[in-house]
Amino acid sequence: MSAKKRVLIAKLGLDGHDRGAKIVARALKEAGMEVIYTGLRNTAEEVVRTAVQEDVDLIGVSILSGAHKTLVKKLFENMEAENNRTIPVVVGGIIPKDDYNYLKKLGVTKIFGSGSSIKEILNYVEELR
Amino acid sequence: MSEQINELFQQSQNEFIAAVRDGREQEIARSISLLEDKSPLSREIMKQLYQNFNKPYIIGITGPAGSGKSSLLNLMLKEWLKEPELKIAVIAVDPTSQRSGGAFLGDRIRMKDINNDQRIFIRSMASRGKMGGVNSAVYDTAVIMAAAGYEMIVIETVGVGQTEIDVVSLADTTLVVTVPEAGDEIQIFKSELMEVGDIFILNKDDLPRAAKMEVLLKSNFSLIETEKLNRKNEYESKGSWQSVLLKTSVLNNHGIKDLVKAVENHYNYLRNNNILEQNKKLQLKKHLLNLLQSEILEKIILEFDQEDKLDKYLRDILSGEASPYQLIEEFIDKNLTIQVDL
Incomplete structure (x- = not known):
């Protein structure tokens, strides 16, 4: 039996818009992956610890609050502190194009802004590793 | 050369086991994934963890x-x-x-x-x-x-x-x-x-x-x-x-x-x-039987579920040449022989 892909989908920070995260989680499940879904209002610390305990291959965070720069920075700080294996991070939600570079410099491997198609996301995740 | 690799592997494996025993979440999580994915590495890890x-x-x-x-x-x-x-x-x-x-x-x-x-x-x-x-x-x-x-x-x-x-x-x-x-x-x-x-x-x-x-x-x-x-x-x-x-x-x-x-x-x-102590043995027994069952099933079904072979079985049944029971019996007789000493 080959290794199953495990993905963590989480809402980071305080916004309550989880439709997008839920749809992505469902799509990944239906593509045959194991999706750990932690729902609304997770701190960066919680996301990293969950990712470690669940041994996921990818962390997907959804942010629609506009606080993505601060939150994603915290996420990577926590990851460095707790973990010596770097887990790829993708960000989805409402992210202005101007901020893409900043997030990528932090270590985000891919950003799926509004208008991204499910197919695009699936292709990306399936090709990981 | 391969001996060296073996030694290196052994060493990192010992470190890994020590980290699990030390309660490090990353290594605990990793060993669970290896177990779930039925990796050969998992057998080695479990062998050591079962020791005490x-x-x-x-x-x-x-x-x-x-x-x-x-x-x-x-x-x-x-x-x-x-x-x-x-x-x-x-x-x-x-x-x-x-x-x-x-x-x-x-x-x-x-x-x-x-x-x-x-x-x-x-x-x-x-x-x-x-x-x-x-x-x-x-x-x-x-x-x-x-x-x-x-x-x-x-x-x-x-x-x-x-x-x-x-x-x-x-x-x-x-x-x-x-x-x-x-x-x-x-x-x-x-x-x-x-x-x-x-x-x-x-x-x-x-x-x-x-x-x-x-x-x-x-x-x-x-x-x-x-x-x-x-x-x-x-x-x-x-x-x-x-x-x-x-x-x-x-x-x-x-x-x-x-x-x-x-x-x-x-x-x-x-x-x-003293039931906790008794349970230990009972649960282990169930675990052994579960393991045996899933390993055997997996092997047998893998053998059975081969496209051309299975397709022939299905055609035979559909054309009325064989019954499901007959085919299963033949398959088992051919593939699963256990010597039982009485």
Whole structure:
């Protein structure tokens, strides 16, 4: 039996818009992956610890609050502190194009802004590793 | 050269095992994944972890989907954490979709109050294969967690099928959660859940039908107790424990302290009567049988389910040349010969 892909989908920070995260989680499940879904209002610390305990291959965070720069920075700080294996991070939600570079410099491997198609996301995740 | 590689491998493996025993979450998590993926590395890891095998105290919690198992567990964990230094691990099993092979693992959402505590380790697990393999994966995950210093392990499963009931049978204390809208008397009669519980929980007792359900459960209860007395041997592991029914409401945070107390009572009962020790052997026996069963099934089905071969079988049956029984018998005779010395 080959290794199953495990993905963590989480809402980071305080916004309550989880439709997008839920749809992505469902799509990944239906593509045959194991999706750990932690729902609304997770701190960066919680996301990293969950990712470690669940041994996921990818962390997907959804942010629609506009606080993505601060939150994603915290996420990577926590990851460095707790973990010596770097887990790829993708960000989805409402992210202005101007901020893409900043997030990528932090270590985000891919950003799926509004208008991204499910197919695009699936292709990306399936090709990981 | 290969000797050197072997040595290097051995060394990093020893470091890895030491990290697991030291309770490092990353290595614990990794060894669980290797186990789930049936990696050959996992065999080596498990071999070492079994060498000084600490049996943890295992609590099983089961019940229908949406009955509040994870939410109850969240509140119970909060109580248990008041015990200083107690380390608790949770294995939350959710079903794998047979169609896509994927799984939506969402139990952690309900455990937000405690998931930041350093003494808690939560692992979500999908049931994966069709062949009952989840039971052995759950048991070995418990072995890994125990080696990492977790003294109490909670296994949570949705109590719908045989597999889930079997998972629970690996537990020392079994909690069965039900809710007022779980159905009428007939549903209770049908449910095998009623036979496996040490502690029954009527959750959501804030709902209007709660009192009626309580009466139904209690009347069904006495029958089970009589049954247990009649078939004492089969219930050996349960001993003379009198099952209890408790009412809880997560919404009102009601009944949780009583529930925690009931679990403690059951634990003390098991310990004082030496049943924990007996359970160790019984659970290991179940684990061995589960392992054997899933390994054999996997091998046999792999052999059977080869496209051209299977296609010929199907054509033979459809054309009336052979019956399913005949083909299966032939297949087994050809592929599965066990020498039995009498």
